[in-house]
Amino acid sequence: MNPLDNIRVVLVGTLYTGNVGSACRAMANMGLHNLVLAAPNLQNDWEEGERLAVHATDILKNRRETATFEEAVADCVAVVGTTARSGLYRQHVRTPRESADEILALAAEGPVAIVFGREDKGLTNEEIAQCTHLVRIPVDEGYTSINLSQAVLITAYELFTAKGDYQMPHEKAPPAPQAQKMQLMKNWAEMLETIGFMESVQREHFMQGFHRVFSRGVFTKDDAALMLGVARQAIWAKNHG
């Protein structure tokens, strides 16, 4: 069971369709599919919203709209409110990253709402009071106002990365085994002397430098084969010069 399928993004009192469209795209990027607009207060038509959703229009089309916030979250096992404001009733906030594992665990039990407020006013105290968890996105104190769809993105991103499914591409070539690296060093040194880059007496000094160059991070079999090819070709070129 994929807990992300139980994550419901709830946008309360949204003003601009463009933000909804961008939020759909962000959700698609991060494996979320359930969108609810609670008491939307849209000031413009859906042309901008559809344009900014790009290929995530299925999320947009499949959205639910409810007249109230309560209806949007009534069946949820947890209601995670997002807030930028401080205040007496918003002190018990955590970061999205700190909350992510718990939210995913709850999502295995039933629908979990992640709630975002109005572009200009956020969530009201009454809506905050209905939240079981509060999160605040870390942001520079010089500019704390985050665009709605960007807040959706960051929260979704933390859930997606906490789930830990994505596969980063592996390099196809494995790391070069020690013997191959030492063979390369030997051939490299021979090449450097042959082309006159260095004299025998300087060998250890310069080879220390090349050991260092070839030790920056992972050095793969392909890397070693490439450098070996250079050494061979340089020797050939000198002998046929």
Next chain:
Amino acid sequence: MNPLDNIRVVLVGTLYTGNVGSACRAMANMGLHNLVLAAPNLQNDWEEGERLAVHATDILKNRRETATFEEAVADCVAVVGTTARSGLYRQHVRTPRESADEILALAAEGPVAIVFGREDKGLTNEEIAQCTHLVRIPVDEGYTSINLSQAVLITAYELFTAKGDYQMPHEKAPPAPQAQKMQLMKNWAEMLETIGFMESVQREHFMQGFHRVFSRGVFTKDDAALMLGVARQAIWAKNHG
């Protein structure tokens, strides 16, 4: 010295001013201020860009524009390319989170460019070849195309959180000391018997339940004082009923 001041966001061949404006806002949210447009290829005027920058117009106004990618990064000590595409020359990618500490360390040494490509085509192989590091944002395989400004946001967010400066608000009330909690439990039990909620013989059974309720996460002095007030008032109400 703040390493974020040495982070330079470089947008290559950008098509839409709206993306630049949104990127400025994302940068401001995450404490970055240096923007360079390398060989911009803008298809619309700055009206949308300025509108989407909202209050981050200073970053927009202070941007540099260069004719080529090379000029934008010439003085950098590291050039971090972002890529969504796979391919033979893009295998050695890491996530932004994995790279963040190293990028910040390099930024203490000099300017570090974080490079984003064209909305439709990303970065070319030639540009990738000039990068000292490559990052790829984790994304659902069903929808790998991330909006440019959202890619800027996530990368900036990982740098900002890696720097670890932001202060989450602390609850003003400290956790309730053990003695206060036990006093509350005693008063609570007394209240429950007084109002007829339970009989003495059931006391231990029900009190286990309330111990559990008051043990969900941190229970502060304010929380304890609140519940104590309820207990006192309920007893008063019964006695004056």
